[in-house]
Amino acid sequence: MVTMQEEFYRIKRLPPYVFAEVNALKAKARAAGRDVIDLGMGNPDGATPEHIVKKLIEAVQNPRSHGYSVSRGIAGLRRAYAAYYARRFGVVLDPESEVITTLGSKEGLANLAQAITAPGDIVLVPNPCYPIHAFGFIMAGASLRHVPLVPGIDFMRELKQAVARSVPPPVALVLNFPANPTAQVVTLDFFAEVVEFCRHHDIILLSDVAYAEIYFGGNPPPSILQVPGARDIAVEFSSLSKTYSMAGWRIGFAVGNKRLIAALARVKSYLDYGAFTPIQVAATAALNGPQNCIAEIRERYKARRDVLIEGLRQAGWEVPSPEATMFAWAPLPPRFREMGSLAFSKLLLEEANVAVSPGVGFGEHGEGFVRIALVENRQRLRQATRNIKQFLAGRAQGAKPRERAVAAPAAE
Numbered sequence: 001m002v003t004m005q006e007e008f009y010r011i012k013r014l015p016p017y018v019f020a021e022v023n024a025l026k027a028k029a030r031a032a033g034r035d036v037i038d039l040g041m042g043n044p045d046g047a048t049p050e051h052i053v054k055k056l057i058e059a060v061q062n063p064r065s066h067g068y069s070v071s072r073g074i075a076g077l078r079r080a081y082a083a084y085y086a087r088r089f090g091v092v093l094d095p096e097s098e099v100i101t102t103l104g105s106k107e108g109l110a111n112l113a114q115a116i117t118a119p120g121d122i123v124l125v126p127n128p129c130y131p132i133h134a135f136g137f138i139m140a141g142a143s144l145r146h147v148p149l150v151p152g153i154d155f156m157r158e159l160k161q162a163v164a165r166s167v168p169p170p171v172a173l174v175l176n177f178p179a180n181p182t183a184q185v186v187t188l189d190f191f192a193e194v195v196e197f198c199r200h201h202d203i204i205l206l207s208d209v210a211y212a213e214i215y216f217g218g219n220p221p222p223s224i225l226q227v228p229g230a231r232d233i234a235v236e237f238s239s240l241s242k243t244y245s246m247a248g249w250r251i252g253f254a255v256g257n258k259r260l261i262a263a264l265a266r267v268k269s270y271l272d273y274g275a276f277t278p279i280q281v282a283a284t285a286a287l288n289g290p291q292n293c294i295a296e297i298r299e300r301y302k303a304r305r306d307v308l309i310e311g312l313r314q315a316g317w318e319v320p321s322p323e324a325t326m327f328a329w330a331p332l333p334p335r336f337r338e339m340g341s342l343a344f345s346k347l348l349l350e351e352a353n354v355a356v357s358p359g360v361g362f363g364e365h366g367e368g369f370v371r372i373a374l375v376e377n378r379q380r381l382r383q384a385t386r387n388i389k390q391f392l393a394g395r396a397q398g399a400k401p402r403e404r405a406v407a408a409p410a411a412e
Contacts, residue, residue: 013138019361022345026355037384040355042180042326042373046245046300049293055285059278069274072265073101073253077280080287081253088212089223097258098231100265101283103275105210105237105252108264109174110136111271112235112254115263116204117142122166124159124173124203128359128366130180133208137172145170148365149182156193163201172204178211178221178324181362181371185215185323188222195227195234204260205234210252213243213294215324216302225256235260242326243294244286251275251283301326304374304381311385316392319372328372329359333392341370352391354384 022040029036047053059065072078078095085091093099102108109132117123119141125134127146134144145166147158163170175194177186191207198205207224215221224230239252254264274280308328309321319330331337336344341358348370349355357373359366376384 010139025349036353038355039373040357044245044247045375048245051289052282052286056278056282059281065277069277071268071274074280077284080284084287089226091225099255100261102252104250105239106132108237108252108254111267112264113137113140115267122170124170128362133174150365174206176208182329183322183325183327191224192227195230207236210239211325217323249279301374307378307381315385315389326374330370352387
């Protein structure tokens with residue numbers, strides 16, 4: 001009798017879903033009728049701007065749009081995205097050879113990992129990080145070397161050490177700024193230093209700027225392609241998910257180095273026919289149409305950030321105010337640090353009815369933090385901070401440490 005092997009090779013390389021326990025508790029609490037305020041997953045709660053939705057409806061009513069689309073993205077959408085890069089970053093792109101449409105930035109990065117990675121290759125990935133940045137390459141057969149990206153650590157020093165200690169030499173480095181989950185931002189000077197270093201060591205650069213439009217200071221986050229020479233080694237991924245509240249539409253982009261874009265296009269040609277054409281038409285309208293909606297979405301998150309950070313401060317929980325993204329990266333309150341981020345997240349859900357993401361789910365260097373998403377309105381965020389204040393006050397004498405979780409990043 002022939003039996004299937006117990007676990008498939010690539011599945012073996014994917015650790016258990018670290019958020020599963022919190023999700024199970026969340027489902028159980030809701031089934032019991034409890035009002036859980038879910039600040040865990042980064043899922044935008046706002047409506048997609050009306051003019052974009054109208055364009056989708058208009059396009060879908062044309063029966064000629066119902067067939068297979070184009071894997072690389074329709075020409076008008078690629079031109080629209082090139083125009084966005086020109087006006088936003090001052091970067092001129094060739095829509096035919098330097099721009100490709102993806103089914104979200106997540107799919108694009110995973111497919112490029114398949115295109116450029118051979119089993120045993122070493123890839124440098126920040127830790128903590130958005131899970132696909134690491135596991136896209138794990139699924140492609142690569143080995144990872146984690147570069148710590150936490151407050152107080154010199155990233156460039158850590159990067160240089162990682163390269164010096166890697167055998168064989170690393171083939172690629174993943175960057176994500178503004179960063180998920182840490183909300184860290186960097187300057188163009190930082191990108192210039194990384195580009196120079198990677199050019200010298202012949203390392204491919206993969207930059208994720210999905211949160212480039214969700215920022216709260218006066219300086220818009222830069223693109224790595226603004227650095228002279230970056231296009232020789234770099235591809236940048238982005239998405240309309242957060243910029244236009246279009247997360248479920250699954251539209252993203254990769255831009256930059258022609259050879260890497262061609263490699264991604266070839267892999268994609270075997271895997272998909274592109275997003276549904278009306279969605280691509282509506283995405284084109286988003287990029288070419290009125291852009292005031294971006295500022296409105298940005299202001300919505302800024303107002304929520306201010307409510308959350310002030311409410312937590314009044315609750316006795318000091319959390320740095322993020323300069324960008326839709327997340328706050330919150331160090332565990334001092335008296336809870338010994339229990340670890342997963343146990344704390346479970347306790348917060350059980351006793352405050354507030355769900356957050358344990359930092360350990362984004363890598364071992366995320367331990368000691370939780371990620372709080374700004375995905376509820378201000379009234380609900382005020383309620384969340386009131387619940388947390390009551391929880392912390394009730395635990396003023398300290399909580400008994402619980403078992404630490406085994407760290408394993410997971411997909412969102």
